[in-house]
Amino acid sequence: WEEERSPRGVRWTQLEHRGPCFAPPYEPLPDGVRFYYDGKPMKLSLAAEEVATFYGKMLEHEYTTKEVFRHNFFRDWRKEMTAAERKVIKRLSKCDFTEIHRHFADRAAARRALPREEKQRLKEEAEKLQQEFGYCILDGHREKIGNFKTEPPGLFRGRGDHPKMGMLKRRVLPEDVTINCGRDSKVPEPPAGHQWKEVRSDRTVTWLAAWTENVQNATKYVMLNPSSKLKGERDWEKYEVARRLKGVVDEIRSRYRADWKSREMKARQRAVALYFIDKLALRAGNEKEEGESADTVGCCSLRVEHVQLHPEADGCPYVVEFDFLGKDSIRYYNKVPVEKPVYRNLQLFLENKDPGEELFDRLTTASLNKHLQDLMDGLTAKVFRTYNASITLQGQLRALTRAEDSIAAKLLSYNRANRAVAVLCNHQRAPPKTFEKSMQALRSKIEAKKQQVAEAKAELEKARAGHASREDGRSEAFLEKRRRRLEKLEEQLVRLGTQATDKEEGKQVALGTSKLNYLDPRISIAWCRRFGVPVEKIYNKTQREKFAWALDMAGEDFEF
Template identity: 65%
Template sequence: MKIWICAKVLSKCELLFLVCEAQTCPLSSRWEEDKYEDGIKWKFLEHKGPYFPPKYQPLPHDVKLYYDGKPVKLGLAAEEVALFFAQMLDHEYTTKEVFRNNFFRDWRKEMTEEERVLITDLNKCDFGEIHAMHRERVETRKNMSKDEKQVNTEANQKIMDEYGYCLLDHHRERVGNFKIEPPGLFRGRGEHPKQGMLKRRIQPEDVVINCSWDSRFPEPPAGHRWKEVRHDNTVTWLASWTENVQGSFKYVMLSAISKLKGEKDWEKYELARRLKSRVDDIRLQYQNDLKSKQMVTRQRAVALYFIDKLALRAGNEKEEGETADTVGCCSLRVEHITLHDVLDGEKCVVEFDFLGKDSIRYYNKVPVSKRVFKNLKLFKESKQEGDDLFDRLNTAMLNKHLSSLMPGLTAKVFRTYNASITLQEQLRELTSDNMAEKLLSYNRANRAVAVLCNHQRAPPKTFEKSMANLQTKIESCKEKLALAKRELKQTKEEAKGSSDSNTVEKKKKAVQRSAEQLLRMEVQATDREENKQIALSTSKLNYLDPRITVAWCKNMEVPLDKVYNKSLRAKFAWAVEMTELDFEF
């Protein structure tokens, strides 16, 4: 694979750096093409459509579900859903009441009338044999021979070759998520009220195909037809459908390393960089608006204060059909904040407690300015639980105001700006020359962003075990270092008066190697402990200008693969190629 980079002069005399897999055309013809008029993404698009998961294979005859102690032979539809539940018996989800209730309700919808009459209580169902079969299959996959793994690899590569590429304006581009997600049970994040519901199997009749009118249209699977074939070149998705649990749209998109995706990323971070030169004026304005005579202006100013200082989302992230009680800044209700005149020695403290995007709890205690605090008291007057805190404001109004201050500016740009500037400022504090400590410092800077953006995760199930194993290695390394020091001391004493210093130097190097190994392990343990409930990947993928990381790696002589995995290096290849040592966000 070869990555090509070049520059193209835009109408505003800016340099736009783009990246692509130039596999089917010379560099010049790829990048010297005219820029399309506003809104047009492509002129030609051809692809194979999405890849559908294989059909359900019935359980072996000797594997059964038991109800009230008696074996039950289910129809294929109900049997498949029973398998979904059995596969998750090791997970705490299946112990949650909401998960079990949602599953049982949807499972009964897949049963025949006879099955529904028989099976009326989930607690009387025994999925043990099905679960045991599932575990056996998992172990079999783990223990596949090298030849068996090679067969699987070749089969997957064949699927990739057929469905994983498209022709975009007659250039070969990678397709991202071309595989339709198989059916299963919805998990959600946090305490999602729909967890346990059945995610139904997507059929070709559910899928809308998007391609150019003069291309070879994708062929649906035998015996099926597409819901629709359209030719919309103002969007970049190749196929779409609606999933049944939340009613949200799903898309087959271009890969993150495609030309259009790289261009979109570049534009996003450049927009955030432009905010840097305007942010002081914007902050001054919303500070002045805090004392406006118009209530809507005051509410807008306080909302902007929260979005800027706390990186809160604006509040329009809830997907269509989602019933979880999730909110953002503009949709906060009075019960989501508690005001403390004094708390833990701090004055004017706001205590936040609400469910944010993906039902992740946001809990924070933050000192605010007196004027913000006074306004919040005013907003809460004569209101009860369930009433909107910002009852004169919504996200559309807020973004309209922001776009009047700077073209293209939305509340989300503040999140990208504050995340990126935080990373850059944190990295400036780094002074260590040791590689392990450099990486720890980078992860700490990344964690500062993750905390700011409330990117949480549950500790991995294997966390305690892996930490115990690492601690055992640390203790062993300490013993090894102590032994090396004793041997060095003994060698020095034996070498007194001798002209032979080679043995002493060898022992010194052995001590140094052991000390370096111990330091690496101790730093690794610290890093794991600090990171156990923080998700670093979300900010890396979506909010941090990659040029900050690339420039830091170049300046600190840290290999990029130490902080960016393969997929991130491919996604941000444009940043890898264009970033100079002196880059400033």
């Protein structure tokens, strides 16, 4: 959720919208749904009850088994209680949220079981809300808004082992929201009885509303839909900067290699950091917001404790072992052989330092990006990540794709290429809870299909024997029918096998982040057109809207 600025030189003149759509007020629990403490029913105040429902809804989720989540929730929940409630409720282990959980589970089941007419009515209400809040007027054109609803209150989950998981995400109020609209446009009306925090007209940015959430103190934005003209131009500009890097990257690499021997320690540290950003697609890392407790780092903020040097490991000389928490508290662990000058410099940087001291103590993200800006206009550490991701995808697609392969095999090659990028960028995920169950179902389908293939082969042999004895037109047609049936079943078996391989290989890799944010979509679209793969197999409808500009521009001969 970065603050998105308009493409260079682009300034909108008119921007009019309704503002964000706020989460509905809390609905108290029915009288028959009770909270219990130490085995006894207890009526909670409205504020405490609302927070209790957040936990109750998640009662069977893995998060509620984690000590950090439970600790943070209980601490924040007690802040919402009355003094009398705090006197009674002192231990989470004595709290019973069972009825609350059952109430919301029953409600969800009832929603799923609604008759078609009622579901249609709800769909129409959602569409009415979309029409009211989901569009803006930008320079005379009606543009779709991406996320027009504020996030409802709840419990923060985070990714990885986030130290703030379980904390209370407070309700966003109009008083928290800054509105951005045209100077001469009608300012949206806040909900009755409320007022906006601020109204401004900043024509250099592409967001419509902004507020700061309370858990990580991060700014959240209401943005234009990815399919909007401005967003498309910004996407195009991002990838064009990365493509320009391709023309000067060899010169930049030569320069940072030369700086490994610089007499100036700052230049040496910058050169080694840039090598890691280039070679390993590490994030540069930014200074944390005040009060942010998650111990996450990037390349520039690595500490001595995050690296270990091995003269030799796994049969390779000069190996660096990284182990740290990156963005979203996702662990980055990697053992990588490096060039001898890099290894020697790291030994120098580590000398006489305690584990908690910075590895690159003469370097900041700002100074690194300033240096990169001097090397190429628009170049930042993040551009290296985009460039290396896109180049990796293009190279992998060339190496893995065969024109004679089936569509299913080509898609497996595409996903393998995408996985290489995800591994490079450390886009991990925990295996889905339903992974083993769905894999078992897929294996069962494969076994059933194998049985069908075996039966079809037996039927074909039988038909051949019958045809040899008769050799008439009728038996020839029957034989051809059996051949086609066997071919179809064998194709289905191959497709299922490919799906199983793809699923197994991708169970711990998140493909979406790189595909939507780091890979030039023109590479994927050109590949689809070159090898006869429907673009719909790579990008869903929403993603095709986001990359409409690329669909117009990418011919099958496109090169990143």
